[in-house]
Amino acid sequence: MGVSIKDVAKKAGVSVSTVSRVLNNGKYVTDETSEKVMKAVKLLGYRPNIIARGLRTKKTNSVGLIVPDITNEFFAKLAKTIEENLNNNNYSLLLCNSGENEDKERKYIKTLLDKFVDGIIFISSGYDQNMHLFPDDLPIIAIDRKPNAKRVNFISSENKKGGYLATKHLIENGCSKILMLKDRKAVSPMNARLEGYRDALREYNMLFDEDMIIESEVELEYVKEKILKIHKRLEFDGIFAGTDLLAIGAIKTLLKLGYKIPKDIQVIGFDNVLTSQYYNPGLTTIAQRLSEIGERSASLMVDLIENGVKNTESKSYFLPVELIKRDTTR
Amino acid sequence: MGVSIKDVAKKAGVSVSTVSRVLNNGKYVTDETSEKVMKAVKLLGYRPNIIARGLRTKKTNSVGLIVPDITNEFFAKLAKTIEENLNNNNYSLLLCNSGENEDKERKYIKTLLDKFVDGIIFISSGYDQNMHLFPDDLPIIAIDRKPNAKRVNFISSENKKGGYLATKHLIENGCSKILMLKDRKAVSPMNARLEGYRDALREYNMLFDEDMIIESEVELEYVKEKILKIHKRLEFDGIFAGTDLLAIGAIKTLLKLGYKIPKDIQVIGFDNVLTSQYYNPGLTTIAQRLSEIGERSASLMVDLIENGVKNTESKSYFLPVELIKRDTTR
DNA sequence: ATGAAAGCGCTAACAC
DNA sequence: GTGTTAGCGCTTTCAT
Numbered sequence: 001m002g003v004s005i006k007d008v009a010k011k012a013g014v015s016v017s018t019v020s021r022v023l024n025n026g027k028y029v030t031d032e033t034s035e036k037v038m039k040a041v042k043l044l045g046y047r048p049n050i051i052a053r054g055l056r057t058k059k060t061n062s063v064g065l066i067v068p069d070i071t072n073e074f075f076a077k078l079a080k081t082i083e084e085n086l087n088n089n090n091y092s093l094l095l096c097n098s099g100e101n102e103d104k105e106r107k108y109i110k111t112l113l114d115k116f117v118d119g120i121i122f123i124s125s126g127y128d129q130n131m132h133l134f135p136d137d138l139p140i141i142a143i144d145r146k147p148n149a150k151r152v153n154f155i156s157s158e159n160k161k162g163g164y165l166a167t168k169h170l171i172e173n174g175c176s177k178i179l180m181l182k183d184r185k186a187v188s189p190m191n192a193r194l195e196g197y198r199d200a201l202r203e204y205n206m207l208f209d210e211d212m213i214i215e216s217e218v219e220l221e222y223v224k225e226k227i228l229k230i231h232k233r234l235e236f237d238g239i240f241a242g243t244d245l246l247a248i249g250a251i252k253t254l255l256k257l258g259y260k261i262p263k264d265i266q267v268i269g270f271d272n273v274l275t276s277q278y279y280n281p282g283l284t285t286i287a288q289r290l291s292e293i294g295e296r297s298a299s300l301m302v303d304l305i306e307n308g309v310k311n312t313e314s315k316s317y318f319l320p321v322e323l324i325k326r327d328t329t330r
Numbered sequence: 331m332g333v334s335i336k337d338v339a340k341k342a343g344v345s346v347s348t349v350s351r352v353l354n355n356g357k358y359v360t361d362e363t364s365e366k367v368m369k370a371v372k373l374l375g376y377r378p379n380i381i382a383r384g385l386r387t388k389k390t391n392s393v394g395l396i397v398p399d400i401t402n403e404f405f406a407k408l409a410k411t412i413e414e415n416l417n418n419n420n421y422s423l424l425l426c427n428s429g430e431n432e433d434k435e436r437k438y439i440k441t442l443l444d445k446f447v448d449g450i451i452f453i454s455s456g457y458d459q460n461m462h463l464f465p466d467d468l469p470i471i472a473i474d475r476k477p478n479a480k481r482v483n484f485i486s487s488e489n490k491k492g493g494y495l496a497t498k499h500l501i502e503n504g505c506s507k508i509l510m511l512k513d514r515k516a517v518s519p520m521n522a523r524l525e526g527y528r529d530a531l532r533e534y535n536m537l538f539d540e541d542m543i544i545e546s547e548v549e550l551e552y553v554k555e556k557i558l559k560i561h562k563r564l565e566f567d568g569i570f571a572g573t574d575l576l577a578i579g580a581i582k583t584l585l586k587l588g589y590k591i592p593k594d595i596q597v598i599g600f601d602n603v604l605t606s607q608y609y610n611p612g613l614t615t616i617a618q619r620l621s622e623i624g625e626r627s628a629s630l631m632v633d634l635i636e637n638g639v640k641n642t643e644s645k646s647y648f649l650p651v652e653l654i655k656r657d658t659t660r
Numbered sequence: 661a662t663g664a665a666a667g668c669g670c671t672a673a674c675a676c
Numbered sequence: 677g678t679g680t681t682a683g684c685g686c687t688t689t690c691a692t
Contacts, residue, residue, distance in 0.1 A: 004669055015679045020671060028677055050444050051384045052669035055684050060381070062424075062445075070410050076401045083400070083427050087438075092445060094392075095425040097413050108417075114380050115392075115422060220608065248608050255610065275605040278550065278578050280585065334685055345663045350687055358661055382685035385668050 003044045012040035062092040064112035064120045068100045073273045081294025089302045100125045109133045118305045126187040139304035146188045154316040155297050159189045162286040162321040163196020166240045166268045171204050173330045175238030180213050182242040190242050223249030244269035244276045267328040282326030289319050333374045342370035392422040394442035394450045398430045403603045411624025419632045430455040439463045448635045456517040469634035476518045484646040485627050489519045492616040492651040493526020496570045496598045501534050503660045505568030510543050512572040523572050553579030574599035574606045597658040612656030619649050
C-alpha cells in the first residue's frame with residue numbers, strides 16, 4: 001500500500017509512537033520533534049490508515065442513518081442536513097433505505113453494528129420490533145417516529161400543535177365541517193396531528209365525528225377514489241390533510257368535480273414540500289423546521305459519541321412548526 | 331469486545347486458521363471440521379470483525395456515492411436504487427452531498443479514499459477539476475454528468491434524443507416558435523438536450539435562433555422574472571424546458587399573464603418528477619429510466635470491484651428516454 | 661487437511 | 677519526552 005507510520009518514523013528519525021503522539025494529541029512531545037514529524041508527514045504525503053486506527057480504537061468516525069425512503073422529500077432534506085453537519089465534525093454517513101420494511105430494517109441495523117458505526121440515527125418504519133437490536137451503549141437517536149419500546153433520544157416536530165394550528169386556521173376561516181385526511185400508517189406523527197385536530201375542535205366546541213376521519217394511501221389514484229366516494233356521502237367545507245401530497249391529491253379531484261377552492265372548500269396540508277409551493281393553487285400548509293431537526297440530531301449524535309452516552313437520561317426535543325398561508329384557504 | 335475468531339477456534343477445538351478457512355471459502359476442510367466450526371459459530375453468535383478483515387484484505391465492502399444534492403428528486407431516486415442494489419450484493423453506501431461545491435467534492439473524494447471504499451460512484455458538480463484525485467486502480471463510475479478530463483465509466487440517459495423528442499413533439503403539435511429554457515449550469519446533460527432541440531429544428535427546416543435560448547436559475551422567482559421579460563420581447567407558442575421545475579415555473583407565470591395552456595402556448599419539461607404528475611395542469615415531459623440507471627451503476631460497480639477493473643476499457647451507457655404526454659401539450 | 665506464525669497499520673501501556 | 681512492545685481480529689503463507 002501507501003506510506004505508513006513506520007515510514008514517517010524512519011524519515012523523521014523517531015519512533016512510531018512518537019509519530020502517533022504527534023498526530024493524535026501532540027502532548028508530551030517537544031515542539032522540535034513535533035516539527036520534524038510534521039515535516040516528514042508532509043514530505044511523504046502520509047495519511048493515517050483509518051481502518052487500522054479503527055481496529056485499535058473501536059472508533060470508525062461513521063454513523064448510520066436509516067430512513068424509510070430517501071426519495072421522500074422530507075427524509076431527503078433530513079438526510080442532507082444530517083450529512084452536512086456530521087461531515088463538518090469529521091463523521092461519514094452510511095445511508096440505509098429501509099423501504100418501510102421491517103426485515104430490511106433489521107438487516108440494516110445488524111450491518112451497521114457489524115461495521116462498527118459510532119452511532120445510529122433511526123427513522124423507524126413505524127414498528128418497534130427492531131428496537132431491541134440496539135446495544136445499550138451505542139448512541140441512538142430516533143427522529144420523527146417515536147418508538148415506544150425503549151428509552152431512546154427522540155427528535156421531532158410539534159406535530160400535535162401543527163394539527164391544532166391547521167384545524168384552527170380552517171375554523172377561523174369559517175369552516176364548520178372539517179375532514180381529516182390521513183395515511184394508512186399507524187405512525188406516531190400522524191396520530192399526533194390527529195390529536196391536534198381534535199384539540200382544536202374541542203376548543204371551538206365543535207363535535208368530533210369519527211366519520212370525518214378518512215384514511216387513504218398516499219398514491220394519487222387512491223386519494224382520488226376516496227374523495228369521489230366521500231363527497232357523495234358527506235358534506236364538508238374544509239380538509240385538513242396530514243400530508244401535502246394527500247392534500248394535493250384531494251384538491252386535484254375536487255377541482256375536477258367542479259368545486260372552487262378555497263371558495264367552496266378550504267384545504268390545508270402538512271410538511272410544506274416543494275410541490276405545495278409550485279402547485280396551482282399554492283397550498284396552505286404546516287411547515288416543519290427540517291434543517292433544525294437535522295442539525296440538532298447531528299450535534300446531539302456527536303455529543304453522545306464524544307462526551308459519553310447516558311442512555312439512562314435520554315432526551316426528547318420537539319421543534320416548532322409554522323403555518324404557511326397560500327391560496328387554498330381564505 | 332465481543333466474541334472473536336479465537337473463541338470460536340477454542341470452542342471448536344481447531345486453530346484460528348481453520349475457522350478462517352471455513353468462513354471464507356470452505357476449501358481444504360473436511361465436512362466434519364467444517365461442521366464443528368459452524369456449530370461453534372452459531373453457539374457463540376460469532377460475527378466476524380469487518381474492520382480487522384478490512385485491515386488485512388484492503389476491502390471494506392462499501393462504496394462511496396457523491397451526489398450534488400440528495401434533496402433533488404432525481405438524485406434521490408438514483409441514490410435509492412443504487413443503495414438497494416449494492417446492499418443486495420453486500421455493499422454499504424457512504425453518502426456524500428457535495429452541494430455543487432468543488433471544494434467539498436474534493437474533500438469528500440479524499441475522505442472516501444481514506445476510508446478505503448471499494449469504489450466510487452460520482453455525480454459530478456459539473457467541473458473536472460477533481461477527476462485527477464481518483465486513483466487509476468479504483469473503480470469509478472460517473473453518472474449523468476460526463477467528465478471530459480479522464481476516461482471513466484459513464485452511465486446516463488439519451489439526453490440529446492430527449493431534447494429531440496420534446497422539440498419534435500411541440501413542432502408536430504403546431505408550434506413554430508419554440509423557446510428553450512435551460513438552467514445556468516454548464517453541465518453536459520443540459521447541453522445534450524439543447525443539441526437535441528437544434529436537431530429537431532433542423533429536421534423540420536426551422537431556423538435556430540440564439541435569442542430563443544433562455545437561461546435562468548431554477549428558483550421559482552427567477553423563472554417568473556425571466557418569463558415576464560421575455561414575453562414582452564419575443565413571440566412564442568411553445569416552450570421546451572430542460573427541467574420540469576423550470577417548466578412549472580414558466581407555466582405558473584404564463585397562466586397568471588392570462589395565457590391558456592396548451593391552447594396559446596404548449597410546454598414540455600424534462601425528468602418527470604413527481605410534481606409534474608401532481609401539477610395542475612399535468613405536465614407533458616420526458617422521462618428518464620432512473621431505476622435502470624441506478625441498477626446498471628450498481629451492478630457495474632460490483633462487477634468492477636469483484637472481477638477486476640480495466641480502466642483502459644471504460645464503458646459508456648446511454649439509457650432510453652420516453653415522452654410522457656399530459657395536459658400541457660395538445 | 662490443519663496448525664503456527666507473521667503481519668496488516670495503528671494505539672497505548674509500560675519502561676526509561 | 678521518547679522508545680519498546682504488545683496487541684486489536686483477521687487472513688495468509690508456510691510447514692507438516
